[in-house]
Amino acid sequence: MTPACLAGKAKFVACAACHGMDGKGNPALGAPNLTDDVWLHGWGENAIVSMISSGKVNQMPAQADKLTTEQIHVLASYVWGLSNGSKLAAK
Numbered sequence: 001m002t003p004a005c006l007a008g009k010a011k012f013v014a015c016a017a018c019h020g021m022d023g024k025g026n027p028a029l030g031a032p033n034l035t036d037d038v039w040l041h042g043w044g045e046n047a048i049v050s051m052i053s054s055g056k057v058n059q060m061p062a063q064a065d066k067l068t069t070e071q072i073h074v075l076a077s078y079v080w081g082l083s084n085g086s087k088l089a090a091k
């Protein structure tokens with residue numbers, strides 16, 4: 001993992017309550033597995049940035065007021081890396 005990914009992992013603690021510490025989701029809360037290659041709301045880092053910033057249909061809380069733009073990007077690349085580890089490293 002790159003240093004940015006590790007920083008993202010530290011921030012992911014705020015997400016783990018719903019998505020699980022390993023990012024594998026929690027069906028009881030409707031929180032999707034972030035480590036598979038299934039993307040419900042669009043594919044790629046930009047879609048993840050927008051999900052973290054704005055939230056979704058009042059289930060996934062928006063984080064834009066809690067995180068800086070930089071933190072959101074770091075988080076998004078961490079989440080993206082969960083299912084695309086090798087591709088990320090090749091970038």
Ligand code: HEC
Nearest residue numbers: 014015018030031032038039040041048051056059060063
């Ligand atoms: C209160 C519970 C909760 C928290 C906290 C939370 N999420 Fe979510 N997240 C959800 C739910 C529920 C969905 C599914 C929303 C939907 O399908 O409408 C979701 C969806 C997502 C998606 C889209 C997945 C896809 O398949 O398209 C991403 C990416 C995501 N969350 C990342 C994060 C990150 C990163 C954090 C931490 C900053 C976070 N979430 C915090 C509940 C949560």
